[in-house]
Amino acid sequence: MDDAFATEHTRRMIAGDAASNALGMRVVSAEPGRAVVRMRVRPDMLNGFAVAHGGMVFALADTAFALACNETDAVTLAAGADIAFLSPAREGDELEAVAERRARGGRSGLYDVRVSAGDGRVVAEMRGRSRTTRGVLPAK
Template sequence: MAKKESGLHQQVVDHMMKEDAFSNWLGIEVIDIKEGYSKIKMPVRPEMVNGLGIAHGGIAFSLADSAFAFACNNRNNLSVALDVTISFIKAVHIDDELFAEAVEIHNGRTTGVYLITVTNQRNEQVALFKGTCFRTGKNLVNK
């Protein structure tokens, strides 16, 4: 269950999760939401493994991308990815529980920059994701 910060930030993320079939398929759970910040988690299931017997890189990427989206949109300013990079640091396995924490580095009028750290249940860093978003100026939810 997410820590509830009353107000708009949580309302925006709740709306996003309700409409986000992919994050729901991944099994993402929102842990914490603050202005320009998010922390989420998900389990790694057998259908997420590649031909090498480890989690497909898209799994850690997708978790980080969802944390990025929740952090950069939670001010109710529709924001889309402009540029992202990821470094895979450690292999991810079935039954791992992954956590992604998105921290705002820059909050500009039209862009934002976020650093997302992905860790496993042993608090070992498995990936580092950096994302730049473009802010459209449109609302996601009615105030």
């Protein structure tokens, strides 16, 4: 991640995220309450109908959500999320997930994530609920 707004916490978090890295996700920006992450749809991400598997689209949205909601050094995790798939993504599509904070109070937060294709189509909308734990990311 090469983002001037990213915190050391989010830099360490994404560096240790084997799943996001294996899927080829690239962090465009990460700042408290907002993040942008991109991923190209590969052949091994397709379902039996030759469209992006919903789990792959969800994983992209979830990664952007995670970066946006980890606003402090405390570990913040998903407490729940709902996703609506609005149009199919196909092999070669460059997907972009933009996560934005809607509300935050105490240890709870609410975030919306829009996943779009390079041609402007909205592929999915996700709403995530976060919960900040009492733990911190272990030092490396």
